[in-house]
Amino acid sequence: MGKRKEFIGEVTSDKMQKTVIVRVLYLSKHRKYNRVIKSYVKFKSHDEKSQAKIGDTVRIQETRPLSKDKRFRVVEIVKKREIPSVELKE
Numbered sequence: 001m002g003k004r005k006e007f008i009g010e011v012t013s014d015k016m017q018k019t020v021i022v023r024v025l026y027l028s029k030h031r032k033y034n035r036v037i038k039s040y041v042k043f044k045s046h047d048e049k050s051q052a053k054i055g056d057t058v059r060i061q062e063t064r065p066l067s068k069d070k071r072f073r074v075v076e077i078v079k080k081r082e083i084p085s086v087e088l089k090e
Helices: none
Strands: 006-016 019-029 036-046 057-062 072-079
Touching: 006 036, 006 072, 019 057, 019 072, 036 057
Parallel strands: 036 072
Antiparallel strands: 006 019, 006 057, 019 036, 057 072
């Protein structure tokens, strides 16, 4: 049996129940111009405890089909989003 695919990406939406949308970055080289091209793919991922929030970096892993579109699940939250602290001047 083969290994399951794993990706690391950023959560772009957490509006659904137990589901997050993860954006994964792909870097590829253009065949003719040899330039590096950024492209993104979005995956719907199952988040059982609804812990991942927008801006978090998560690791997702391939799993059996959980719904029409969900084929991945959140394995861990690699990095929480950084909320900028704002200081008010009096």
